[in-house]
Amino acid sequence: MSKPASVSFIGAGNLAWHLAPALDNAGYAVKEVYSRNPVHAGEVVERLYDAEVKASLDFSTSPSRIFIMAISDDAIQDVSREIVLPEDAILVHTSGGQPLSLLEFAATKNVGVFYPLQTFSKNRKVDFNTIPLFVEAETSDTEKVLAAMGKSISKNVFKITSDERKALHVAAVFASNFSNHMLLLSQEIMKDNSLSFDWLKPLIQETITKSLTIGPENAQTGPARRGDFETLDRHMEFLSTDEEVAELYKVISQHIIDRYQK
Amino acid sequence: MSKPASVSFIGAGNLAWHLAPALDNAGYAVKEVYSRNPVHAGEVVERLYDAEVKASLDFSTSPSRIFIMAISDDAIQDVSREIVLPEDAILVHTSGGQPLSLLEFAATKNVGVFYPLQTFSKNRKVDFNTIPLFVEAETSDTEKVLAAMGKSISKNVFKITSDERKALHVAAVFASNFSNHMLLLSQEIMKDNSLSFDWLKPLIQETITKSLTIGPENAQTGPARRGDFETLDRHMEFLSTDEEVAELYKVISQHIIDRYQK
Known part of the structure; x- marks a missing residue:
């Protein structure tokens, strides 16, 4: 097991609101939060130890390795084409309804899905430990990284395909x-x-x-x-x-x- | 407040299974249980302190004052016509979906409804104390008796009309x-x-x-x-x-x- 990677979030909605602090507390330091609305990004950043608001999708000089898109389904493909990533970056979406293949045009081949099965609202505390997390990845190396990240916050991590999801x-x-x-x-x-x-x-x-x-x-x-x-x-x-x-x-x-x- | 009356049940399904022991424990002694199937009546009787299986709907010599029909909706009217009751008896049905007027042909004018709002299954323990109980009666005297009986097992007893029910x-x-x-x-x-x-x-x-x-x-x-x-x-x-x-x-x-x- 390697050291937990650093993480950046794209999106600052209900899921990022809960998932970013959970990962941060589990040692997956969240470094950046991007949102089209910087006020929303700022609200999530306030819940983190050492993160900053990111104003653009150019992450070429980012310290992070894992980039989590916690955005609406219909924005995933566009963002995955537009986002600029550092070398060896892993890019995942968090959608239950979208296939992994949606990320085929991303600038990295290290793509995956990290899907927590729960209903999230900002004013409701959630216990990730009991939430099932479903991971899928293009390569087995990426899959291992995502599974390890999942296990850091939940005892229920499963590997499933896009069709099963x-x-x-x-x-x-x-x-x-x-x-x-x-x-x-x-x-x-x-x-x-x-x-x-x-x-x-x-x-x-x-x-x-x-x-x-x-x-x-x-x-x-x-x-x-x-x-x-x-x-x-x-x-x-x-x-x-x-x-x-x-x-x-x-x-x-x-x-x-x-x-x-x- | 008068002394709790004795009670007889007509019907030995899921509701009687739960309601009869609850009333029995609250001082409303259940004396008789009738069912078309005496085996079912026997199963409910076994859960009670001092009750017996009743084989017919002739309750003319019954020691009870309150008669609770815990039977299917479509049997209520027929049973209410057929049942023979002692003087001053109170006859109630327990249906959410049926009006009080369904009992207009009963041999007593002391008719009412005693409706506990819950889903009952034999293998599930229920706590009546939190279950809302809805009462309705033709006369205010009967209503008082039913409300008192409700309060003996639940802290949530409400008076509502057939339309509201x-x-x-x-x-x-x-x-x-x-x-x-x-x-x-x-x-x-x-x-x-x-x-x-x-x-x-x-x-x-x-x-x-x-x-x-x-x-x-x-x-x-x-x-x-x-x-x-x-x-x-x-x-x-x-x-x-x-x-x-x-x-x-x-x-x-x-x-x-x-x-x-x-």
């Missing part, structure tokens, strides 16, 4: 974004009827805990699971003032019915 | 059944691609904790929230082997897009 990302959308949207819709229904969303919280917490413990296939309850069409009809009628929500109710209920009749 | 029940379907279904679909995608569902668990737990802490409207992330149509297209293509799941992905994503563009 795509499947993982789609599954994560269902598990996280879509389940959160179901909570949003339940909150809206409560609000529209002057009822307190707090009443649903013990139910939501138990639903998820149960699902993660005995598996979602064993945890399902409710009218669609039971094939209780009278209740389904009453609910559809109740929702008839909002066509889109009623449609969603129908499609998901039908889907549950189909799953449990198979 | 219907809204609550629809919201609970989104919050619990539908969010669990999103977890099922994510599990299926992982399995189909030989990936471990365990990898998603920290993400799922953080998604829900975040959503309950800062509100689902502030917690949303992901491609639909960002309006990242390229990723949405790639995901749709990935899911194209299962038309129904692809359709679900499309409808829910569109719904998220609409919500955040409003």
Whole structure:
């Protein structure tokens, strides 16, 4: 094992906000943070021991070896073409949804992916130690460096391909974004009827805990699971003032019915 | 406050399994458990101090005052017509989705609803103290008895109308059944691609904790929230082997897009 390399961040959003200090604390000294908005870069720099705001994508004289793009999916390819790197630099993106091949036009062949599977918000503390980290690289040397960097902050580091990561990302959308949207819709229904969303919280917490413990296939309850069409009809009628929500109710209920009749 | 009344259960499913011992321990002595299947009634009786299996719906000589129907929605009206009760008996159903008026043909005017908002499975311990309990009754005397019974096991007892309870029940379907279904679909995608569902668990737990802490409207992330149509297209293509799941992905994503563009 070689000494931890120095790191520079391109991007200063939610992921950089959490990942940069985690690496910094683990010995991967973060030296530079670039953002199109220098104020954002400055906010991340303030969380680090010895980093500075970088104003351009010319890193030719950078002290870092690893360059982490924590930017939106659609900016990755452009930045990877534009960025100027020192010799032997490793360039990675952090996207679940984008293949490694997106970096084929970068000025280095030491390209990879470093993908932490979690939902990040600035005001929420995260514990990287329990977060699964997925690495992929063009060469086995680069892969080793990325795996070592991953292990410095998490006990769950896995090597997966771009295709596997795509499947993982789609599954994560269902598990996280879509389940959160179901909570949003339940909150809206409560609000529209002057009822307190707090009443649903013990139910939501138990639903998820149960699902993660005995598996979602064993945890399902409710009218669609039971094939209780009278209740389904009453609910559809109740929702008839909002066509889109009623449609969603129908499609998901039908889907549950189909799953449990198979 | 009068002395806790004795109670009989009609039905021996998941709810009776949990609710009967909770009331028994709180001083509401459960005397009888009826089920079409006496084996099931026996299983609940075994969890109680001094109860017996009841073989018929003729409760005319019952020592109980409160009769709790913990049965499926579509059986409530029939049982409420058929059941024979002692004088001054209180008859309640426990359904979120059914109105109080469903009991209008019962042999007593002391009818009500006693609805605990939680998902119950036999193999999962539940803490009633945190579960919201919703009561409704035809008369204020009955309502007082039901509220007192609720308070004996939970610190969250609320009086709501049948209309409010219907809204609550629809919201609970989104919050619990539908969010669990999103977890099922994510599990299926992982399995189909030989990936471990365990990898998603920290993400799922953080998604829900975040959503309950800062509100689902502030917690949303992901491609639909960002309006990242390229990723949405790639995901749709990935899911194209299962038309129904692809359709679900499309409808829910569109719904998220609409919500955040409003």
